Amino acid sequence: MTLxxxxxxxxxxxxxxxxxxxxxxxxxxHLNNLLNQFEKLQELxxxxxxxxxxxxxxxxxxxxxxxxxxxxxxDTLANAPESRDGLFIVPRIIE
Amino acid sequence: MPQxxxxxxxxxxxxxxxxxxxxxxxxxxxxxxxxxxEPKVGAYLTLTPDVARSxxxxxxxxxxxxxxxxxxxxxxxxxxxxxxTKGIRTxxxxxxxxxxxxxxxxxxxxxxxxxxxxxxxxxxxxxxxxGSSTExxxxxxxxxxxxxxxxxxxxxxxxxxxxxxxxxxxxxGSDTGGSIRQPAAFCGxxxxxxxxxxxxxxxxxxxxxxxxQIGPLTHTVEDSALLLNxxxxxxxxxxxxxxxxxxxxxxxxRDEVKGLRIxxxxxxxxxxxxxxxxxxxxxxxxxxxxKGAIAEECSLPSIDYCLAAYYIIAPAEASSxxxxxxxxxxxxxxxxxxxxxxxxxxxxxxxxxxxVKQRIMIGxxxxxxxYYDAYYKRAQQVRTLIRRDFDKAFEKYDVLITPTSPTVAFxxxxxxxxxxxxxxxxxxxxxxxxxxxxxxxxxxxxHDGMPVGLQILAKPFGEETIFRAAYAYEQSNPWRYARAVL
Numbered sequence: 001m002t003l004x005x006x007x008x009x010x011x012x013x014x015x016x017x018x019x020x021x022x023x024x025x026x027x028x029x030h031l032n033n034l035l036n037q038f039e040k041l042q043e044l045x046x047x048x049x050x051x052x053x054x055x056x057x058x059x060x061x062x063x064x065x066x067x068x069x070x071x072x073x074x075d076t077l078a079n080a081p082e083s084r085d086g087l088f089i090v091p092r093i094i095e
Numbered sequence: 096m097p098q099x100x101x102x103x104x105x106x107x108x109x110x111x112x113x114x115x116x117x118x119x120x121x122x123x124x125x126x127x128x129x130x131x132x133e134p135k136v137g138a139y140l141t142l143t144p145d146v147a148r149s150x151x152x153x154x155x156x157x158x159x160x161x162x163x164x165x166x167x168x169x170x171x172x173x174x175x176x177x178x179x180t181k182g183i184r185t186x187x188x189x190x191x192x193x194x195x196x197x198x199x200x201x202x203x204x205x206x207x208x209x210x211x212x213x214x215x216x217x218x219x220x221x222x223x224x225x226g227s228s229t230e231x232x233x234x235x236x237x238x239x240x241x242x243x244x245x246x247x248x249x250x251x252x253x254x255x256x257x258x259x260x261x262x263x264x265x266x267x268g269s270d271t272g273g274s275i276r277q278p279a280a281f282c283g284x285x286x287x288x289x290x291x292x293x294x295x296x297x298x299x300x301x302x303x304x305x306x307x308q309i310g311p312l313t314h315t316v317e318d319s320a321l322l323l324n325x326x327x328x329x330x331x332x333x334x335x336x337x338x339x340x341x342x343x344x345x346x347x348x349r350d351e352v353k354g355l356r357i358x359x360x361x362x363x364x365x366x367x368x369x370x371x372x373x374x375x376x377x378x379x380x381x382x383x384x385x386k387g388a389i390a391e392e393c394s395l396p397s398i399d400y401c402l403a404a405y406y407i408i409a410p411a412e413a414s415s416x417x418x419x420x421x422x423x424x425x426x427x428x429x430x431x432x433x434x435x436x437x438x439x440x441x442x443x444x445x446x447x448x449x450x451v452k453q454r455i456m457i458g459x460x461x462x463x464x465x466y467y468d469a470y471y472k473r474a475q476q477v478r479t480l481i482r483r484d485f486d487k488a489f490e491k492y493d494v495l496i497t498p499t500s501p502t503v504a505f506x507x508x509x510x511x512x513x514x515x516x517x518x519x520x521x522x523x524x525x526x527x528x529x530x531x532x533x534x535x536x537x538x539x540x541x542h543d544g545m546p547v548g549l550q551i552l553a554k555p556f557g558e559e560t561i562f563r564a565a566y567a568y569e570q571s572n573p574w575r576y577a578r579a580v581l
Contacts, residue, residue, distance in 0.1 A: 008456075015414060015459040016421070017452055018440035030453050030514070031460060037515075038403050041473050044480070051475030052482060054305050054335070055531025056292045056555070061334035075198040079425035088423055093435045 002032050099124035100261035101578050104318040107264060108166045111158055118154040118169030121264075122147050122213050125171050129215070129262045132581045137237045138247075138256035140176050141184050142216035147171060150213040157211065166321050168211030173263035175254045176217035177224055178204055178309070179298040187300050188232040189222045191420050191427045191446025201298025202330045203267060203309045210325040215263055218253030222448045223417065224274055224302045226250050227520040230511055231450040238507070239281060240579035241545055245504040248278030248520075254312050255282040259579050265313040265322055269299055271306045272405055273500075273524025276536035279312055280499035280548025283538045283577060285319045285565070286312045288524075290555045291531035292337035294323075295330030303412035304335075306528040315575050316537065316565045320344035323558065339556060347559035348566040353387030355564060358492030362398040363523050368501040371542040376498045376549045379539040379568055383496075386567055393488055393495070397480040398526055402518065404481070405525045407461045407474035413451075414458030420446065453514075482530045489554040494564050497523050499536040499548035523550060533558050537565045538574035546577075 003011075008028040012019045019027060073086050082089040099107070099121050110116045126144050133139060154169030163169070174180065177187045179197035186192045200208070207214065221231035229237040229252030237252045239245040240260035247256040251268030255278035258266050268275040270288035279286025287310045294309045301307060311322035324345065329338045357380060364373045380390050422428035422442030429441035447455070461470040488495060500520055510517045527534040532555055536548040549568075553560045569575055 003460075011456055011460045011463065013440075014463060015455045016418070016436070016439040016443055017447070017455065018437070018444040019452075023452075027453065027456050031457060033515075034406060034457055038407060038470060040403050041400055041407075041477060042469075044400060044473075044477060046473055046476035046480075049476040049479050051472055052478040053475055055478075055482065055529070056290075056335070056337060058292070058335065058337060063331060071198050078198060079195055081422060081426075081428035090423055091432065091435055091438055 003028055003035070098261070100128040100264070102264070103314045104167060104170045104264050104321055105315065107170055111169050112163070114158070118151040118158070118213060119148065121169065122151040122171045125215065125261070125263060132260050133262060135238060135243050135581055136240055136256050136260045136262065137235055138218055138253045138260060138262055139173070139216045140186055140188060140219050140234060140253070143183055143214065146183070147213050147215050154211050154213065164211040167325060169213060170264050171213040171215050172207070173215050173218045173254055173257040173266040174204060174207070175220055175251050175266070175268045177220060177269055177300040178267065179300070180204055180217065183217065185217065185300070186233070187223050188220045188234055189446065189448070189451070190233045191443070193427060195425055199298065202295035202332055203326045204298065206326050207267070212325070218251070218257055218266060220253055221250035222451050223300070223413070224250040224269060224271055225413070225450050225454055227273070227277060227517055228510070229253060230507065231448060233448050236507055239504045240581055241283060242504070244506055245545065246281065246507055248281035248500070248504060250274040251312065252278045255279055255284060255286065258282070258284050258312050258314060260581060261578065265311060265318055267309060267326070268312050269307055269309050270528065271302050271409060272528050273521040275310045275312060276524050276534055276548070276550060277500050277521060279536040281504035281546065283546030283574065283579070284312055284314055285316055285535065285537055286310065287319050287323060287535045288527060288533060289323060289327065289558060290533045292335055293339065293556065293558070294326050295333040295336045297330055297332035301416040303409040304416060305412060306409060316562060316569050317345060317348050319535070320348055320562055344558060344562055347562035349563055350567045350570045352383055352564055352567040355383070355388040355494065356492045357383060357388050357390040358393040358488050358495045359390055360393050360395045360398070360488070360495055360497060362395055363497035367519060367522070368498055369503070369542070372498045372502060372547050375540040375542065375547045376496065379549050380496050382571060383564065383568055386571070393492065395484040395488060395526070397477065397484050400477045401481055401526045401529060402522060404474040404477040405529060406457070406518065407470050408478065410454040410458030411461045411471050412458070414455045414462065417451070417455055478529050481526055485530045485532055493553065493560050495552040497550045497552070499523060499550040503542050503545035503547055527552060531555060533561055535561050535565055537569065538577070540574065
């Protein structure tokens with residue numbers, strides 16, 4: 001299958017990447033190349049094979065629900081591009 | 096008489112114990128070496144000489160008081176720049192994290208500090224560990240100390256370069272598809288990717304969480320064991336870290352391979368593998384057989400599908416992990432006014448390099464509605480088949496031995512425009528991460544003046560068997576004494 005430029009734009013939006021026209025073109029070409037290589041996987045019979053999401057057999061790792069010290073508000077905000085009064089500042093969302 | 100910066104951690108450790116040298120003298124020797132060769136090699140992104148000196152002085156006080164913490168107390172090492180270091184810039188070689196100063200330490204970093212190890216600085220890498228040459232660094236490529244026109248490999252290329260150039264006695268790297276082992280092979284040193292879950296990933300900036308693992312880069316097998324001793328062990332902060340009994344891996348460094356069963360998987364010696372590389376690897380296997388090991392050809396039939404499956408799974412996880420870079424909480428934010436979606440889109444467009452964008456795009460596509468079953472799920476099913484192949488092989492063999500990389504280090508720029516050729520550089524290492532098993536790259540000679548590495552694999556938590564096989568080979572060969580001339 002082949003992705004059109006519009007398909008690529010849709011993926012870029014999902015990925016929150018602003019790509020200009022030349023990047024859309026390049027990414028499209030790259031994606032289509034990879035998808036061609038992925039075709040090889042369709043050769044395999046995987047009927048009934050359980051997918052592996054994680055190579056070690058550990059599931060549901062729980063710990064006691066206890067309060068531990070964590071990062072302070074000022075440490076947490078120290079790397080924020082913009083903060084004020086202990087809050088992360090973002091652009092206005094509702095006009 | 097070798098220089099201090101050319102010695103191994105275990106040699107320096109014995110000298111410290113005998114009070115023949117101080118940690119500060121070792122640290123100053125390495126810092127002077129850095130000043131001398133770093134302009135040629137470009138292995139570091141951030142240097143912390145003041146931190147290193149004060150840690151060395153503290154180590155010397157402990158040694159003087161007879162309170163040396165352990166064999167690596169006072170030994171200077173380098174840390175890959177994707178491990179969080181409190182108060183020290185951590186960039187992942189990405190412009191998006193150019194000004195990021197972590198408020199906490201990665202668990203591996205805490206363990207290194209608690210062992211008294213001196214930390215010299217943070218090393219260059221492919222951006223977010225995505226690449227095989229460090230050419231994808233958002234700053235500049237690192238150079239291979241054996242030939243500065245060649246790449247050091249990647250993504251832990253900076254870490255491998257520091258060790259090979261004498262700019263650190265050892266280093267920590269991370270390995271998602273070969274990122275410790277392939278640069279170790281290219282730079283003529285020892286690189287270990289431990290079993291998934293043996294070393295905590297807490298504070299390691301995530302690329303592909305189900306594949307990432309931290310490990311040591313060193314001159315010798317024994318140094319690798321010493322550093323693994325420090326970083327291995329369960330961590331409640333990483334729910335994928337496993338509870339395994341703490342052990343001393345140096346005990347496994349014994350020259351004793353009689354009866355060791357070696358499998359030689361034919362898929363790793365096929366087309367695309369340089370015949371000079373396979374020759375040296377086969378010669379090494381013969382040497383182990385001369386010492387009493389038994390080798391036999393075997394097959395891992397699903398390996399042919401690994402590259403495709405890896406390049407779905409790793410980008411899929413990356414697209415999810417890298418969603419956190421939104422220009423709000425930390426890192427770069429665009430200066431343009433663009434509304435809330437535009438803020439993210441522009442921030443990410445400005446902050447990420449081309450390779451990272453490509454992997455986010457393919458991962459997003461593979462996970463998107465309607466394509467999940469055809470790509471991501473199928474890739475995970477292939478992952479099951481790969482793991483089964485390994486499980487079956489390890490019923491019969493104690494270790495598998497393969498080349499680490501199909502070729503020696505390539506020229507800077509040679510594969511930059513050929514993404515498939517670049518990805519093939521990892522063809523021998525990817526399956527190991529997919530299966531979660533441990534793997535080590537070990538120097539096994541030179542071709543055209545460039546180092547060649549072999550790869551030793553074992554079943555999950557079979558690190559001891561790897562150390563034993565690797566040590567036995569290493570002791571009968573001169574490679575551990577070879578140092579790059581810069």
